[in-house]
Amino acid sequence: xxxxxxxxxxxxxxxxxxxxxxxxxxxxxxxxxxxxxxxxxxxxxxxxxxxxxxxxxxxxxxxxxxxxxxxxxxxxxxxxxxxxxxxxxxxxxxxxxxxxxxxxxxxxxxxxxxxxxxxxxxxxxxxxxxxxxxxxxxxxxxxxxxxxxxxxxxxxxxxxxxxxxxxxxxxxxxxxxxxxxxxxxxxxxxx
Numbered sequence: 046x047x048x049x050x051x052x053x054x055x056x057x058x059x060x061x062x063x064x065x066x067x068x069x070x071x072x073x074x075x076x077x078x079x080x081x082x083x084x085x086x087x088x089x090x091x092x093x094x095x096x097x098x099x100x101x102x103x104x105x106x107x108x109x110x111x112x113x114x115x116x117x118x119x120x121x122x123x124x125x126x127x128x129x130x131x132x133x134x135x136x137x138x139x140x141x142x143x144x145x146x147x148x149x150x151x152x153x154x155x156x157x158x159x160x161x162x163x164x165x166x167x168x169x170x171x172x173x174x175x176x177x178x179x180x181x182x183x184x185x186x187x188x189x190x191x192x193x194x195x196x197x198x199x200x201x202x203x204x205x206x207x208x209x210x211x212x213x214x215x216x217x218x219x220x221x222x223x224x225x226x227x228x229x230x231x232x233x234x235x236x
Contacts, residue, residue: 054158055150059089059142061102063114063128071095072126089142100128106145165220172216179209 066072071080072095079094087093092103102110113129117136127136130149143153159167180195194213197206 053155054161055141055155056158058153058155059087060139061087061090061128061147062139063126064138067126102147104142104145104147108145110147112140112147168216168220172213172220175209175213175216179206 065086071093074095076095076097079092081092083090083093089105090102091105092101094101094103098114100112100114102112104110110131112131115127115129115136116124117127119125125138127138128140129135130137130140130152131146132148132152135149135151137149140147140149141153141155143155159170162170176195179198179201194210197203
């Protein structure tokens with residue numbers, strides 16, 4: 046059986062997330078509301094229109110994607126709002142822009158960056174993400190060496206900082222210094 050070729054990683058694709066739209070209270074607006082100035086948050090979308098039970102996305106490629114909105118049963122918390130993939134009709138929280146169209150992760154054949162690396166390189170990536178989260182932008186010095194860990198931020202509890210430092214030590218204990226020499230910064234910084 047031949048495996049399909051991967052179209053890329055999730056981290057490099059443009060996406061639209063229903064949870065982000067809820068946080069920005071986009072669904073509190075009346076039906077028929079249109080957003081034309083959405084290029085800063087979603088550069089691949091030129092216009093978004095909220096309908097009764099769907100979103101109309103005008104893409105920069107010239108396509109118009111009608112994305113239905115559905116409520117899906119979600120474990121113990123009840124139900125949550127999901128997008129329906131225009132290609133496979135799968136309920137999802139995120140849609141990605143692939144080849145000028147809106148697709149889910151499965152339809153677009155996207156992989157996570159962690160799955161495209163060896164085990165040791167994945168550990169380095171995990172350690173680098175943890176250090177970036179702890180130290181923010183000042184942690185870039187500590188991302189390229191296994192021994193450096195960013196200093197404790199001012200507003201962080203000592204117990205939380207020590208727990209993160211111990212996790213980092215467990216992650217980097219068995220790694221070789223060669224994995225740290227060529228980091229991939231693009232997947233660490235969120236879009």
